[in-house]
Amino acid sequence: MTLCNTSETDQSSGVALIINGLALRAKPGMTLVEAAWQGGVRQVTGASCLEGVCGSCRVMLRRGKNVTVGLACQTFVEPDIEVVFMPPSSAPLHHYEIGELKDGWDVQARFHKIFPEASRCRHCHGCVSACPKGITVEDGVALATAGRYREAGEAFFECIMCELCDSACPEMIAPAHVGLFSRRVTAYFHLRPPNLIHRLEELRQERIARDSGE
Numbered sequence: 001m002t003l004c005n006t007s008e009t010d011q012s013s014g015v016a017l018i019i020n021g022l023a024l025r026a027k028p029g030m031t032l033v034e035a036a037w038q039g040g041v042r043q044v045t046g047a048s049c050l051e052g053v054c055g056s057c058r059v060m061l062r063r064g065k066n067v068t069v070g071l072a073c074q075t076f077v078e079p080d081i082e083v084v085f086m087p088p089s090s091a092p093l094h095h096y097e098i099g100e101l102k103d104g105w106d107v108q109a110r111f112h113k114i115f116p117e118a119s120r121c122r123h124c125h126g127c128v129s130a131c132p133k134g135i136t137v138e139d140g141v142a143l144a145t146a147g148r149y150r151e152a153g154e155a156f157f158e159c160i161m162c163e164l165c166d167s168a169c170p171e172m173i174a175p176a177h178v179g180l181f182s183r184r185v186t187a188y189f190h191l192r193p194p195n196l197i198h199r200l201e202e203l204r205q206e207r208i209a210r211d212s213g214e
């Protein structure tokens with residue numbers, strides 16, 4: 001790969017951009033994370049799937065006056081783009097033990113104790129705009145707040161826990177953690193995914209047919 005700090009290379013070659021305050025030049029077609037590494041931006045984490053799965057390369061992107069967020073491994077270099085790698089979300093931690101839930105009747109009351117801020121959603125769509133996976137985050141939070149955990153869990157099925165939605169939320173709701181809670185309680189109370197139930201039923205039918213010699 002051909003990327004260097006501009007102080008070390010031909011000023012006219014490649015795509016000029018700024019990453020973490022460093023003026024760099026990158027080969028067209030590089031992702032931002034490749035450009036950062038090749039340009040000497042310090043690595044501070046061992047996580048790096050480079051495929052949009054680990055969610056660790058959270059970046060803030062400025063194009064002129066337009067500021068957005070995304071994943072550096074899924075965003076390509078652009079002329080004059082300014083990129084800042086973001087620290088982990090500062091949304092509050094939510095402590096709970098799934099095993100302490102007595103039964104399904106207990107879940108909604110516990111949810112509102114664990115996530116009291118969830119019912120303060122102001123429907124600003126910030127979480128939806130921030131999500132690099134196209135998840136209907138705001139709807140997922142509303143479903144969980146209404147006690148519809150199975151549907152909320154399904155809404156967050158593709159979530160990679162990048163926590164960009166958490167960083168975007170003005171109410172500090174931590175939508176990613178609401179989604180995780182929803183998926184956990186759904187699994188804990190054995191509300192298994194419909195496709196898994198369907199496949200298990202197919203296998204059961206096949207075994208019955210085999211045992212009866214059909």
Ligand code: SF4
Pocket residue numbers: 055130131132133134135137156158159160161162163164165166175176179
């Ligand atoms: S829901 Fe939140 S944590 Fe999950 S992928 Fe979207 S932005 Fe990232």
Ligand code: SF4
Pocket residue numbers: 120121122123124125126127128137138141168169170171172173175
């Ligand atoms: S960012 Fe927070 S307040 Fe805004 S819609 Fe999403 S969950 Fe609601």
